[in-house]
Amino acid sequence: MSLTKTETAVKAEGRRYRGVSNEVRTAERRMKLIEAGIKIFGSSGYHAATVKGLCQEAGLTERYFYESFPNAEALFTACYLHITDTLRGRLQQVLLGMGDEGLEEATTTGLTVFFTQFKEQPEAARILLVEVLTVNRHLEELSLRTLYSFVEMLEALAKPLIEQRAKGDPDVHLDSTLLASGLVGSVLYMAARWALEGCRQPVEHVVENAMLIFRGVGFSLVGGMPRG
Known part of the structure; x- marks a missing residue:
């Protein structure tokens, strides 16, 4: 049969x-x-x-x-999502471990994870920071949505500090989304410049410079980033 x-x-x-x-x-x-x-x-x-x-x-x-x-664009999209999903997963692990460390330590660890991935895989840096903007509008929109997801992760850290500052000074109008967007944007541009120069500087040096920006925001909000 x-x-x-x-x-x-x-x-x-x-x-x-x-x-x-x-x-x-x-x-x-x-x-x-x-x-x-x-x-x-x-x-x-x-x-x-x-x-x-x-x-x-x-x-x-x-x-x-x-x-x-079906085509090279579909593969490129899969590559981009693989890179961002891997990075997001690693950063989420840092957030989950925040109970054992202070905000400054968690931020330093997260930045180290971010820059280390690009140091170990510079091709990923080019795809995430440069190539995704050259393919078509669909990929540009995907890049923006991905950026927003990282902003939301950082916003979760910044929001308690902003709420604390708002209670002490109600005349100051702070927006956690705008602040988080500015911090993520500064890190991305720093990463792009570092990657274009071949990631020559050690990761810890790049993280040290990025932390100056984060500490500046922390000091303006609550007089410093609390360690406990």
Whole structure:
């Protein structure tokens, strides 16, 4: 008795190769393409990349490229999201650990995580800070939405300080979103300049300079960033 098309598809979907399911192998190939994309897009640039070159870097045929992505833009988007999701996850871990350390220590740790990722993977810095703005309007909008998500994380830290200042001086009109946006923007521009110069300065030196900005805001709000 012959199998129906649906039955054949189900059987093929569940087929295993050397003990690994088809779904797992597909996910592994997709990850290889993302890793290749980060390397190519982050070194040669989005507009210089080709599907053929991306596949060669990943060690896969074009058939497997189109298995996961319809075009190079879709792969670039996946690379961008992989970078930002990884960074966001690491920063969230810092926030979760704030119970064991003060605000200044948590801020220093978060900045160290941020700059270290770019030091270890300069291609990621170029994708996040430069290339995403050169592809099209859709990617520009994605970049803005991502920026807002980081602003919200920082705003959660700044809001208690602003509320404390507002109680002591109601005539001062402070906006936690604007302040957080300014801090995130300053860090991004600092990172862009550092990355364009090849990340030559040690991470701790860059963090030290960034912390001057954060401490300045802290001192203006409550006379300093409390350590406990």
